[in-house]
Amino acid sequence: MDVKAKKDPLDLIFEVILGIDDLKTTELLKTSCFVTKKQKGEILFRQSQKGSILYYLLDGRVKLYRLDQKGNECVIHFVNKNEFFAEILLTQDTYPVNAQMLCNSTMLGIDKNKLLPLLKSHPELSAKIIFMFANRINYLVDTIERLSTESAKEKFLNYLIYLSKIHKSHTVILDIPKQELALLLGMAKETFSRIEKQLISDGVIEVNNKEIKLLK
Known part of the structure; x- marks a missing residue:
C-alpha cells in the first residue's frame, strides 16, 4: 500500500505565505530559512542594530x-501570527525598531543575503514579495490616517x-497589557479603560477576561 508522504512544515509555510507549491522553488527557499524560538520578554533585535x-x-x-x-x-505595531516583520532589511542593513516577545514565540527567520539572489533569478517569487510589501504599505498608510x-x-473599535478580520472571528483575545495597547492607539490607559466600559454599556462589545466579542 502506498503511503502518502507528509509535507515538510516549511513546504506548507511557503505554500500558505506565498502560494508556492513548486518543489524546486521551495527547496531553494529552504536554504535561506531557519526556525527560531524566543521566550516571553526576550529582545529579538534592537533599534539601529545591524542585521x-x-x-x-x-x-x-x-x-x-x-x-x-x-x-x-x-x-x-503588535505582530500577530502569520505576519512578516523586519522586511525593511531587504532595502537596508539596520533594524529601525526594537522587537520584544510578548509571549513565547516561534518565528521563521529568512536571511536576506541568501534570499536576494533567489528573487533576482525567480521573477515570480519577486512579484509575490512585492505584492506582500504593497499590502503592508497600504496597511501602514491606513493606520497613520486613522x-x-x-x-x-x-x-479602539477599528x-x-x-x-x-485577521482571526476570522467575532471574538478576539487581547492578551496585551492595556498600557501597551493604549500606547499603540495613541491614548492614555485611563481613556482606553473608559472607552472599553462605554462600548460594553452600549452593547457594542462583550468582555470576558481577555476575550472581547464584537456584538454589532
Whole structure:
C-alpha cells in the first residue's frame, strides 16, 4: 500500500505565505530559512542594530517599538501570527525598531543575503514579495490616517475589527497589557479603560477576561 508522504512544515509555510507549491522553488527557499524560538520578554533585535534577517511569525506575538531621545517608548505595531516583520532589511542593513516577545514565540527567520539572489533569478517569487510589501504599505498608510483623524473610540473599535478580520472571528483575545495597547492607539490607559466600559454599556462589545466579542 502506498503511503502518502507528509509535507515538510516549511513546504506548507511557503505554500500558505506565498502560494508556492513548486518543489524546486521551495527547496531553494529552504536554504535561506531557519526556525527560531524566543521566550516571553526576550529582545529579538534592537533599534539601529545591524542585521540581515527578516522574520515571519509562526506562533506567538511580538511588540515592535521605538525609543525617543528621552527613552520614552512608542509602540509601532503588535505582530500577530502569520505576519512578516523586519522586511525593511531587504532595502537596508539596520533594524529601525526594537522587537520584544510578548509571549513565547516561534518565528521563521529568512536571511536576506541568501534570499536576494533567489528573487533576482525567480521573477515570480519577486512579484509575490512585492505584492506582500504593497499590502503592508497600504496597511501602514491606513493606520497613520486613522491615528490622525479618528476619535479615541473609533481607534479602539477599528482595532478590534482589524483583529476580528485577521482571526476570522467575532471574538478576539487581547492578551496585551492595556498600557501597551493604549500606547499603540495613541491614548492614555485611563481613556482606553473608559472607552472599553462605554462600548460594553452600549452593547457594542462583550468582555470576558481577555476575550472581547464584537456584538454589532
